[in-house]
Amino acid sequence: MAKEYNFREIEQKWHRLWTERQTYKVVEDESRKKFYVLNMFPYPSGAGLHVGHPLGYIASDIYARYKRQQGFNVLNPMGYDAYGLPAEQYAIKTGQHPEKTTFANIDRYREQLDKIGFSFDWDREVRTCSPDYYHWTQWAFQKMFDSYFDEELQKAQPIEKLIEKFKQEGRWPADEQAQSDLLMNYRLAFLGETMVNWCPKLGTVLANDEVVEGVSVRGGFPVEQKKMRQWCLRVSAYSQRLLDGLDTIDWSESIKETQRNWIGRSEGTEVEIKISASPVPSKGGENLPAASPFTPPLEGTGEASFTIFTTRADTMFGVTFFVLAPESELVDKVTTPEQRAAVDEYLKYVKSRTERERMIDHTVTGVFSGAYGINPITGDKCPIYIAEYVLAGYGTGAIMAVPAHDSRDYAFAKHFGLPIIPLVEGADVSEESYDAKEGIVMNSPVSPDKSVEYDGESLCLNGLTIKEAIAETKRFVEAHKLGRIKVNYRLRDAIFSRQRYWGEPFPVYYKHGIPTMIPEECLPIELPQVEKFLPTETGEPPLGNAQVWAWDEVNRKIVDKALIDEKTVFPIELYTMPGFAGSSAYYLRYMDPHNDKALVSPEAAAYWQNVDLYVGGSEHATGHLIYSRFWNKFLFDLGVSKKEEPFQKLVNQGMIQGRSNFVYRIKETNTFVSLGLKDQYDVTPIHVDVNIVKNDVLDLEAFKAWSPEYATADFILEDGKYVCGWAIEKMSKSMYNVVNPDIIVENYGADTLRLYEMFLGPVEQSKPWDTNGIDGCFRFLKKFWALAQSILNQSSQEAPTADNLKTLHKLIKKVTADIEVFSYNTSISAFMVAVNELSQQKCTSRSILEPLVILIAPFAPHIAEELWEALGGKGSVCDARWPQYEEKYLVETSVKLGVQFNGKVRFDMLFPADATPEQMIALATSAPEAQKYLEGMQIVKTIAIPKRIVNIVLKPC
């Protein structure tokens, strides 16, 4: 009698044995090629896992197991990103200490993960909140502090080299404070007084990627701009390398594009603009503000100029005014006494506006400064305005305005009645600007005398295409030293401190006000226990509450090392590091997680190199995936990381969406009407728990029990059933559409869960979870089990038939190809077909079953182990070699092809498998079926596509 497929027994047994036998322990082994598979490690949130979370883990686990069966030494680790805002907010919400909730959540995650049967090597687990882990986060920070970015070498260098250079150049100040201030401008981790995103509700500053549309990503609280002294990472120094690196890695085009946008390289020209007191009206410039008698404050100091940045150097002949950002330091210097009051008022107005208002409201505002700038190309003097549409943080904070060819300049010019000079042939600028970079340049210059001569050369762009004109102007500007070619990046430095408790402490103290690194030997600086860990709206760091820590413990540690004077007590940095600090180099730590001498030993780093396959959500495109690449490039410059890019291939798994169900309550009643009849009533749709709905039919009793409110509910049924409506939404508690993987594992087993998650659709695609479909995968495993049992129960073994072999080898070919491209859903379909075929063929051969078990192992490891054992296989099926398909079993003796006339298939016929196209056409045209088509017709053309079709094109004789 065949054994039932008892998944509970099988899965429990193998979970036990895998642990006992340390099946998934990984050790470095020079004799084998490595393969490093990694998932983005989770935040252990309080809600636990829902079915969406394991999707990526399952996908990468399948790949890891497959690679292992191919003979690779596979590293497939897992850990927890435990520091940061989410963990802390959950703790605050539940009123518990973050450490307690975090550890409890981790245990819960682990329990859930263990049920699904991953091949993680848990000996290598890392937690970002554990001191032996963040030791190396602090260490890396100190290394960044002690490094600067050498523009020539395009890499990080020790800060001592820079000091040496300053000394040689005689720029090294004697004063310690001045030395510190000077170096701060170069250090890769630096203390900067910058505008930051301050979120009062969260009581902390946020990085740019943590703010979207003026509100915090987490919580959606308003964010304001505030000048604060903060630790920053000079990510922008690596802009070009971050951009170039994208071409060397195997990531989806869309995520690379997102990063390119975020880095925002724009190649342009910087031009020096001299400031002048009185205007000389340029052509059409009769609307210029009246000249004001003033002495330009910069004149005579050699600084009577400012620099603008443009990507449209070709439009220099169309400049009719200049604009400075209100925050620009130049504003004060340029403003004339007459305009002072107006400018001050405007600045006051600008200051009153939040970042959010500025982003949403694009009303034209601005004020004349009183001064004029001289266009070096035309010699024209154009008024300098101050306007909020120009941003201080980008380029030089000053622009040349070309209203004819920039929509923002256009709006401004129209508002203030400034001239507009069209520069492109055929462009109509009477209603709107012509922003496109296509066309032939004109009016450049309008007349020869309107182009200033430099060393006997004057610029003329007329007749050139815009692209040519840009290049020509660049050349001209460079040749005559009017400015220089400049590449600008939008990528900003990352703000690296948070006024929060739950994060890595900075290994920094302030020695007479000078930020100083705590000696490396004293690391890690442990996060102190505090009673009050809540943030404050004013930004007092919670670590300030840790008196003992700040004033005693760390100092004693330093004193013990006899590194400072025992009597002196120094303040410790009270800020903590942001969430991305701990997640930026965790993949390196997995290589050598227990090393207490280094982040990773050179040997381990040399063996594992970098991550071959990284799986995670695309929502980290401008956060973690940028920071991590930056951090790795820095460690690469240090020689710690062996590869310039940390993640060679990236697969972004899609989100699993929820499938919500609705019931329809007739308004003002407690009566619910079924989906098909709801349009006859005035109804309110109400979310109903998907767990009490099966195939969109509501379990009425369960519904009544679900909430006291519904205990007395009445129903209007159709065909005796209550049919629910449905919609695809985000999986969330409030929509009652959360499906817990534990329940699926309980009812169907982990193998079915794994299979079904992959069967839903391509890994990269977002798709809704629908528990209804899972039966298909469950049935497949039961069929597979039944087939295996019938083979195992055979008393006498027979050799496989040709059909058996063909089915098997077709499957090997398909599955191998599909796994390589993560097309797991089609692999599983192929399994279903193969198992059906073999069942119909009444396959009795163990030599067919054995490779089948190996093939299924990555997808359904538990059932595979069980059958592997039953087959008497050696060791774990994980180490069984992946089978190779043989073409000889797939060869057809004859092929059935469609024969077409004029492109339409008319009949099918059999051809010898080795027939040439010519032979096939001869056979097709002489076939009896062909005669009725050929009658009265003439063959124009014949096409034979091997293995596809024979096509005969006819025309009447």
Place this chain on the structure above:
RNA sequence: GCCCAGAUGGUGGAAUUGGUAGACACGAGGGACUUAAAAUCCCUUGGCCAGUGAUGGCCGUACGGGUUCGAUUCCCGUUCCGGGCACCA
């Protein structure tokens, strides 16, 4: 506004990258077994039309064109949905 990706049955999705569109699965309908239920198995299932029937015909991959003997696939235009960037000069 700019950039990127996409649109295939009632549903999730296949289609060897230009060669018989709709694999596989769900759902639905019909049937077998069963006292009944569960489980299992078999048949039908893109639309329309003709035929008692085997079957045959027409339409069909968001929409409109194009290239081709042949287009879900390539090209041009349009609509819609998703994602990224955004007073970035």
